Amino acid sequence: MLKSQKGSTLIAVMLVFLVLTTLLLVLLAANIGGAKRTEMRETDITENLDALAAIKEGVAVTQAFITNNSPTLLTSNTTYDSKLKLFMDEENAKNSGYKLKDVTIDHTTLTDGFTRVLNVTSPPYSQLVYVTATPSFLKYALGSRSNLTMNGSPSIQGDIYSRFSLNISNEALYLNNSVLQSKSTYLPVSKHSPEVTSELFIEEGDLQLCTSGNCYSKTANAFEKTAAWRTLSREKLPIDIHTAFSDKYAPRYAQLDAPFADIDIPGTFLEKVRDVGIMLKDFPTAFYDTEEKRNAAKVAHIRDELAKEAPTYTDSKKLENPPASPYILYRGDPNINVSSLTVPEGKWLIIDGDANFEDNGQKALDIKGNILITGNLKLTGNLSFDSVIYVLGQTTIKNADIHCYQNSCTTETIDEDIWKNPAFILMTQGNLDINLVNKFNESTSGINGYLYTASVADVYGVGSLLNVTGGLFSKDNLTINSFRGNAADGTPELKFTEKADIEFSRFKIVNNKRLFFEQEDALPKVKQLSAVPDRLEKDN
Structure with missing residues (x-):
């Protein structure tokens, strides 16, 4: 004798509906949580970018003030300190996203002279700025007031300066048993931290580049450049600078922010x-x-x-x-x-x-x-x-x-x-x-x-x-x-x-x-x- 299945069918349908509803709610909750986490990550990234931009602005403003007011600041330490304090107070009152503070006392025992240490902060970042009357060459890892040549693959961590031509090749020259020799290798490396990229400054000339490995020909007791060299003008360097360095290890091309103090x-x-x-x-x-x-x-x-x-x-x-x-x-x-x-x-x-x-x-x-x-x-x-x-x-x-x-x-x-x-x-x-x-x-x-x-x-x-x-x-x-x-x-x-x-x-x-x-x-x-x-x- 056949029995009716209507009651059990209803229960099965309701059970399936309950399972599907539960799964839907779980997926909905996961999507909402993911959206919130994505929103938080986007907020963190935005805040970090804002802080980095603020730090960059604070450093640039400080450099501009020092460059433009250098003659007045150097008249006496009293004038120097009073004008520097007034500048920092005015900047801090603007609420521009960064704060300036004189932290010289934390970093030196010197009581005379014109060196000061300023701290530019925009949480979670900070950057020290040294204000000094010392020569400009102390700023650079490597530099020349004439022509700078890097043959082969030196590793440079810090800024690079050349007043005139900067020559870069992948051919290292050397002297062995009083005989000139050469050896092709990798291009130079500009090492830097994730937060700070080293900078390259060329004041008046261009970048001369050779990547052929046959950059020099030997004549008697000297090397001369071959025709394999090409010119990268300063105007093209913001985009093309990476071609002169190994892989992704290239500096950022920049302009001088102050006259060179020789x-x-x-x-x-x-x-x-x-x-x-x-x-x-x-x-x-x-x-x-x-x-x-x-x-x-x-x-x-x-x-x-x-x-x-x-x-x-x-x-x-x-x-x-x-x-x-x-x-x-x-x-x-x-x-x-x-x-x-x-x-x-x-x-x-x-x-x-x-x-x-x-x-x-x-x-x-x-x-x-x-x-x-x-x-x-x-x-x-x-x-x-x-x-x-x-x-x-x-x-x-x-x-x-x-x-x-x-x-x-x-x-x-x-x-x-x-x-x-x-x-x-x-x-x-x-x-x-x-x-x-x-x-x-x-x-x-x-x-x-x-x-x-x-x-x-x-x-x-x-x-x-x-x-x-x-x-x-x-x-x-x-x-x-x-x-x-x-x-x-x-x-x-x-x-x-x-x-x-x-x-x-x-x-x-x-x-x-x-x-x-x-x-x-x-x-x-x-x-x-x-x-x-x-x-x-x-x-x-």
């Missing part, structure tokens, strides 16, 4: 000698048709004037414990390989002759204090510095490892503790020659400091490995040659193993805008202030 080494040398009480006569006012002849006359004048002064020492061994007099005048060509050399704070060691600093083979030679050298300088071996050094002749750095004074750097990276680290700043009137640094050795030599030359400089990271933490700058032409990979001795050419990883660059430079901080009094005085932004920071 230095006069002989003039500063004369000023520092006078500051300690040796009253040298003014430079001769005769006419010279070239800057080179004029500078040579200045150097000769300083040497002639110092020759009239009685020396404090003529025995270099006595320099290990110099007296606490306003200055120490050494006459001769000292080979300084004592265990340490300390010049009393605020004083100057003046070497009237050529100087050679070399470790004694047992420990690093630790040098603390500021030094003036009328002749040439040679640095060899394991050295540590907390010094500003002016050299009227040429400087040779040979097989040297130059690190923080007594290994006292708080860290190998540039972080907030860098304020406590000592500085090494070398300025030489003659050529700067860095050579034979750990040749064919896979251990890395380092130079912790700024190197500046008023002449030409050629630096090689092909058969050698070299890291610079600070900066490298030339008033004349500066040429960097670097291979990316491993190198071993060979004849007639070196034996290379190329590596794609950018960390295998054999020449690396990391700019550190903070190293100068405790050395303001010893640096050249310039007639304009600059506002130099540090890296962008994000609160955790």
Whole structure:
């Protein structure tokens, strides 16, 4: 006998309906939650972009104020501080999305001078801006007031500057057994953090680029450019700059925000000698048709004037414990390989002759204090510095490892503790020659400091490995040659193993805008202030 199924069918239908309704509600809830999360993410992104834009605006406004008011601010510290405070108060009252604060006291023990540290904040971001009357070259990882050439694949972290032509090729040049050679490799790398992109400045010229690997032809004892080079005009660089660097590691092309503040080494040398009480006569006012002849006359004048002064020492061994007099005048060509050399704070060691600093083979030679050298300088071996050094002749750095004074750097990276680290700043009137640094050795030599030359400089990271933490700058032409990979001795050419990883660059430079901080009094005085932004920071 058949039974009716009407009741059970209704229950089944209702059960299916309930399941479908539940699933629909779950999907609806998920969509609503997803929409809310998407909205929150979009809000976070928008807020971050707004904060970044505010930081950028705050830094730009600060730089413009400093540039436009530099002559007035430099009249006195009282005027400087009052006008700077008024500027910050007016900006903060505008509620433009950023705040400005003077945090100088948190970062330096200096009480005189014109250096200030301002903090631009727009949560969760902040960025320090150093307002300083120090020379412009301290802003850059790498730069030249003439032509800058980067052959091969140096790794640069920091801003790059060239007044005239910037030449970039993927062919590194080197000298092996007194014979000129070349090796194709990767293009340069511009390393930067996710928040801050390094910038490239070309003031007057264009970018000359060669990516063929056949960029130079050898003639006798020199290399000449081939026809493989092409020109990237400055107008095209905002879009095309990436073609001159490896992969995505390219800087951002930018315009200078202030005139370049250059230095006069002989003039500063004369000023520092006078500051300690040796009253040298003014430079001769005769006419010279070239800057080179004029500078040579200045150097000769300083040497002639110092020759009239009685020396404090003529025995270099006595320099290990110099007296606490306003200055120490050494006459001769000292080979300084004592265990340490300390010049009393605020004083100057003046070497009237050529100087050679070399470790004694047992420990690093630790040098603390500021030094003036009328002749040439040679640095060899394991050295540590907390010094500003002016050299009227040429400087040779040979097989040297130059690190923080007594290994006292708080860290190998540039972080907030860098304020406590000592500085090494070398300025030489003659050529700067860095050579034979750990040749064919896979251990890395380092130079912790700024190197500046008023002449030409050629630096090689092909058969050698070299890291610079600070900066490298030339008033004349500066040429960097670097291979990316491993190198071993060979004849007639070196034996290379190329590596794609950018960390295998054999020449690396990391700019550190903070190293100068405790050395303001010893640096050249310039007639304009600059506002130099540090890296962008994000609160955790």
